[in-house]
Amino acid sequence: MKLLTLNxxxxxxxxxxxxxxxxxxxxxxxxxxxxxxxxxxxxxxxILGRLEWDALKxxxxxxxxxxxxxxxxEPEALLEPGAEMAELELERELEPTQTARDLHNLLLETGIxxxxxxxxxxxxxxxxKEGIANFLLPSHLV
Amino acid sequence: MLEYLIRxxxxxxxxxxxxxxxxxxxxGIDLEVLKYEENSPFCTVRLVSEKAAYTLISRSILAHAIxxxxxxxxDYPSLHADVHARTASKSASYxxxxxxxxxxxxxxxxxxxxxRSLIESFKYFGFKGPITMNGAELQLCIFEDYxxxxxxxxxxxxxxLITGSQRQFMDKYNLKKRRYISTTSFDSELALVTAxxxxxxxxxxxYDPFMGTGSFPIACAHxxxxxxxxxxxxxxxxxKKNRNVLSNFHQYGLTSHLLDNFISDLTHTPLRVSxxxxxIICDPPYGVREGLKVLGKRGGGGEEVVMIGDKPAHxxxxxxxxxxxxxxxxxxxDILEFSAKxxxxxxxxxxxxxxxxxxxxxxxxxxxxxxxxxxxxQPFNKWxxxxxxxxxxxxxxxxxxxxIQRREYERDGTADELNAFRKKYFEGFxxx
Ligand SMILES: [Zn+2]
Numbered sequence: 001m002k003l004l005t006l007n008x009x010x011x012x013x014x015x016x017x018x019x020x021x022x023x024x025x026x027x028x029x030x031x032x033x034x035x036x037x038x039x040x041x042x043x044x045x046x047i048l049g050r051l052e053w054d055a056l057k058x059x060x061x062x063x064x065x066x067x068x069x070x071x072x073x074e075p076e077a078l079l080e081p082g083a084e085m086a087e088l089e090l091e092r093e094l095e096p097t098q099t100a101r102d103l104h105n106l107l108l109e110t111g112i113x114x115x116x117x118x119x120x121x122x123x124x125x126x127x128x129k130e131g132i133a134n135f136l137l138p139s140h141l142v
Numbered sequence: 143m144l145e146y147l148i149r150x151x152x153x154x155x156x157x158x159x160x161x162x163x164x165x166x167x168x169x170g171i172d173l174e175v176l177k178y179e180e181n182s183p184f185c186t187v188r189l190v191s192e193k194a195a196y197t198l199i200s201r202s203i204l205a206h207a208i209x210x211x212x213x214x215x216x217d218y219p220s221l222h223a224d225v226h227a228r229t230a231s232k233s234a235s236y237x238x239x240x241x242x243x244x245x246x247x248x249x250x251x252x253x254x255x256x257x258r259s260l261i262e263s264f265k266y267f268g269f270k271g272p273i274t275m276n277g278a279e280l281q282l283c284i285f286e287d288y289x290x291x292x293x294x295x296x297x298x299x300x301x302x303l304i305t306g307s308q309r310q311f312m313d314k315y316n317l318k319k320r321r322y323i324s325t326t327s328f329d330s331e332l333a334l335v336t337a338x339x340x341x342x343x344x345x346x347x348x349y350d351p352f353m354g355t356g357s358f359p360i361a362c363a364h365x366x367x368x369x370x371x372x373x374x375x376x377x378x379x380x381x382k383k384n385r386n387v388l389s390n391f392h393q394y395g396l397t398s399h400l401l402d403n404f405i406s407d408l409t410h411t412p413l414r415v416s417x418x419x420x421x422i423i424c425d426p427p428y429g430v431r432e433g434l435k436v437l438g439k440r441g442g443g444g445e446e447v448v449m450i451g452d453k454p455a456h457x458x459x460x461x462x463x464x465x466x467x468x469x470x471x472x473x474x475x476d477i478l479e480f481s482a483k484x485x486x487x488x489x490x491x492x493x494x495x496x497x498x499x500x501x502x503x504x505x506x507x508x509x510x511x512x513x514x515x516x517x518x519x520q521p522f523n524k525w526x527x528x529x530x531x532x533x534x535x536x537x538x539x540x541x542x543x544x545x546i547q548r549r550e551y552e553r554d555g556t557a558d559e560l561n562a563f564r565k566k567y568f569e570g571f572x573x574x
C-alpha cells in the first residue's frame with residue numbers, strides 16, 4: 001500500500017469516518033518496500049493539490065522517514081528551475097527537479113508491504129499483507 | 143469547417159456516438175455530426191481542421207479511421223461530379239506523392255477486375271508518384287455502402303486517410319491472452335470504450351470499487367491514467383502466485399499506472415470524503431452467481447464480538463468478515479452518492495447496469511450533482527446491459543436548493559427479494 005494511497009484512507013467504520021481522530025491511519029509493525037515506477041509529472045502535479053500535507057508529515061514521522069518541509073511544494077517546484085510555466089505542456093521533455101523526484105519516491109515508490117493500519121479513534125487494526133490492505137469489518141463494527 | 147468521413151466498426155452501435163462525443167469533449171473539439179446511422183459504418187462530420195480530425199480519432203476504439211472527404215454520391219457519376227467540385231485544388235498538391243487506392247465495400251463485394259476498373263475511373267487525378275502498398279503519403283479509399291443483398295451500393299464515398307484509431311489494442315488486451323481472468327472479467331473492447339467515454343487519461347486518478355480481476359483499471363491505465371481498485375472479494379485481487387491483478391498489469395507493462403488495490407466494501411469504504419478522483423468506472427456485481435453482498439450479518443444482529451477460544455475471531459488468521467445480501471438498486475444509489483462526493487468538477491462516472499429486456503424503459507438512477515451524459519445499450523437475448531455515464535457538475539452549477547432524498551429499499555431479505563434482475567434471470571425472463 002503506497003504512501004500516496006494512505007493519504008486518502010481513513011477508518012471504514014461509519015462512526016469514525018468523519019472524525020479527525022480517525023485520519024490518518026497509523027502504521028504499526030510496518031515493513032516498508034520501495035518499488036521503482038516511472039516518473040509521472042502530470043499525475044504528480046495533479047495530485048499535489050489533493051494531498052493532506054499534515055497527514056503525510058505525520059505518516060513519515062511515524063514510519064521514521066526523513067522529515068518533510070512544513071508545507072507542500074508548489075506545482076512550479078516540480079520543474080527544472082528557470083522553466084517557464086508556458087512550457088508545462090511540454091513537461092515530459094523537462095527534467096524533474098530533485099523535489100519532484102523525492103516526492104515521486106515517497107508517494108509512488110514507497111509502500112507498506114506488511115503490517116497494520118490503526119484507527120486513532122476506535123483502535124481497530126486493518127491488516128496489510130503483500131501490499132494489499134483489508135478494510136472489511138466484523139459484524140459488530142458494521 | 144471541413145468535412146470528414148469516419149469509418150466505424152459495425153458493432154456495439156449504440157456506443158459509437160457516445161464514444162465519439164466523449165473524445166470530442168475530452169479534446170475540446172467542436173464536433174458537428176452531419177450523417178450518422180446505427181445501421182451503417184460510415185459517418186460524416188464537420189470539424190475545424192485536419193489536426194482536430196486526427197486528434198478526435200487517434201484514440202478511438204470503435205472507429206477504424208478518419209478520412210478527409212473527397213466526394214460523396216449515390217452512384218459513381220454523382221460521386222465523380224462531387225469529387226470534381228471538392229478536390230480541384232486538393233488533388234494537385236499530391237501530384238508527385240507516393241499513393242495507394244483501396245476499396246472498402248460494406249455488405250457488398252467486388253471482384254478484382256471490377257475493383258481495378260473502379261480505381262481506374264479516378265485516373266483524371268493524374269498522380270505521377272509511385273504506387274506504394276505500405277506507408278504511402280496519399281492513401282485514398284473508395285467506400286461503398288450496400289443494403290443487404292443489393293447489387294449496387296446506395297452510397298459511395300471517396301476519402302483520404304488522415305489517421306487510424308487504437309482499435310488494434312482490443313486484441314492486445316484480449317481476455318484470451320490475459321494470464322489472470324475470471325467469469326466476470328470484462329471484454330477488452332468495451333472496457334477500452336468505457337475508459338474513453340469516462341475520459342481516462344494521463345495525469346488522472348481513476349477508481350474501480352468492484353475491480354474483480356482489474357479489467358477497467360487496465361483499460362484506464364492503457365490511456366495513461368493512474369488507477370486504484372478495490373473489491374469485497376479478497377481472492378479476486380490476490381489471486382494466486384504470479385496470477386493476480388498485479389501480474390496482469392505486469393503482462394502489459396503498466397505497473398507504473400497501478401497505484402494500489404485494497405479489499406473493501408463500498409457501503410463501508412475507507413476512502414475519506416474528498417474530491418480526489420478524476421473518474422470512476424465500475425460494473426457492480428448484480429449477483430447472478432452469488433448475489434450482491436455487503437458487509438454485515440444476514441437477518442441483523444451480530445453486535446457482539448465473536449470469540450474463538452479466548453481471542454476475538456476477527457483478530458485471528460484467516461478470518462472472513464460476514465456478508466449479507468444487498469439490494470442492487472440501493473447499491474446503484476450508493477455508487478452515485480459516493481461519486482458525487484468524490485469526483486472532481488467535471489469528473490466522470492461510468493457504471494454498467496443489467497436490465498431485463500422488458501424493463502429497458504425503467505428508470506435510470508439519478509443524483510442532483512451528477513448530469514447524465516450518455517446511455518449505451520449492449521443487447522443480449524432476453525436481457526441487456528446499459529452503460530450509464532455521468533458528469534460531476536461543477537460546484538457553481540449545482541442547485542443547492544435540491545434536497546437529496548434517498549429511495550428506501552428493503553433492508554433485509556434473500557438475494558432474490560433484493561434484486562429483481564437476479565430473480566428474472568433465474569425465472570428465464572418474460573417472453574416478449
Ligand atoms: Zn475507527
